[in-house]
Amino acid sequence: MHVDLGNVLDTTPGLTEETLDRLDSRVADAHDRIATGMADDEFGYAALNLPETADPDAIRAATDQFDRLEAVLTVGIGGSALGAATLANALESDVDAYFLDNVDPDAVASLLDRLPLDETVVNVVSKSGTTAETLANFLVVREAMAEAGVDWTDRTLVTTGEEGNLRALADAHDLPVLDVPDGVPGRFSALSTVGLAVPALQGHDIEAILAGGRDGMESLSGSLFETPAYAYGTATYALAERGALTNAVMPYAESLETFAEWFAQLWAESLGKDGLGQTPARALGATDQHSQLQLYRAGPPDKLVSLIRPTERAETEIPETDLDGLAYLGGSSLGDLLDAEFEATEASLAAADVPNLRVEIDRVDERGLGELLYAMEAACVLYGELASVSTFTQPAVEWGKKAARGLLGGGDFPEADAVADKRELRIDGS
CATH class of the missing domain: 3.40.50.10490 (Glucose-6-phosphate isomerase like protein; domain 1)
Incomplete structure (x- = not known):
């Protein structure tokens, strides 16, 4: 997996290479804490051991x-x-x-x-x-x-x-x-029995998924400049601190559309604590270039765009045509077009001074997915360490669960009483 931070440098908000150099010592300290948590199989940190323990x-x-x-x-x-x-x-x-x-x-x-x-x-x-x-x-x-x-x-x-x-x-x-598995919050459980039973039933190579996770695990080091996961986690944390409070995750592969949903839960539930965090938004390239990109490029300067793609994919050739204005498409492929759309979006955002970064995996297969899922979990844990939030808890979610259970008669929960206190300003239609 590769992460390119070039387009988060000197943007608005943005980082400098000097900022990243200064942050790298904090990354080293955070990595030591993560490594200790993994070695001791502590709650939450145990998730990062799953490629070996599953x-x-x-x-x-x-x-x-x-x-x-x-x-x-x-x-x-x-x-x-x-x-x-x-x-x-x-x-x-x-x-x-x-x-x-x-x-x-x-x-x-x-x-x-x-x-x-x-x-x-x-x-x-x-x-x-x-x-x-x-x-x-x-x-x-x-x-x-x-x-x-x-x-x-x-x-x-x-x-x-x-x-x-x-x-x-x-x-x-x-x-x-x-x-x-013990000690693994649900949102960090993709590389466990929770996430792997379905691909096993479908006949997929779950050993290869775990091998991809091990690739990500083996890449962890005390420097963001040597660890793609930490590069992503550091950059997203530092940009959020500077005002990029929305992270629009935009895969350029329809097969990764659900990955953006998974990422949204991971990022929101783990990092939204104590008035901190970064709101994940879901987009799909190239579809949402025709909708959401307008906001990302010309709206409030409070966004980061994470562009994700495989570097290898099956090709579908575009037939030759003599139609006026379309002849340039003939002889290329849909993959060529999608790559051009990806790079055009990247350049468009950079030209508008909007921070964006590139995440690339080799291909959308078992190993590539295992590495991508692991890397984003490690990035999230690092972000949490840098922000000093309780990454592995979800008290706000638990509040709502108790309220709903109380409303259904599943116990006496004071959270349910708050429902009766709802204010109303109701406007009825004819």
């Missing part, structure tokens, strides 16, 4: 138990789904992957109506085994399978913690079970 054999043993496999349906939310979705949506397979990560009743019903439930593996994921949205959706899925004459116990894989409702259910019905 057990692909255990994942294969659990997933190889299923036959007649046309689709896999993951029932989870947030970090329990987004890592798997990133991998599944980036890699082609004959086994379709679907994700129930919301409780919209219309969307749930529509998906279940069109799934071949007798040839679908249900992958239900919750570390606590008590996540309301996940368990509610799983109950709905289980009933739909029963109504379709499918024995749900033959088609269900559970990924959960050592205790909780899901663990008890798995034990009671002798379901195949994968353990969620």
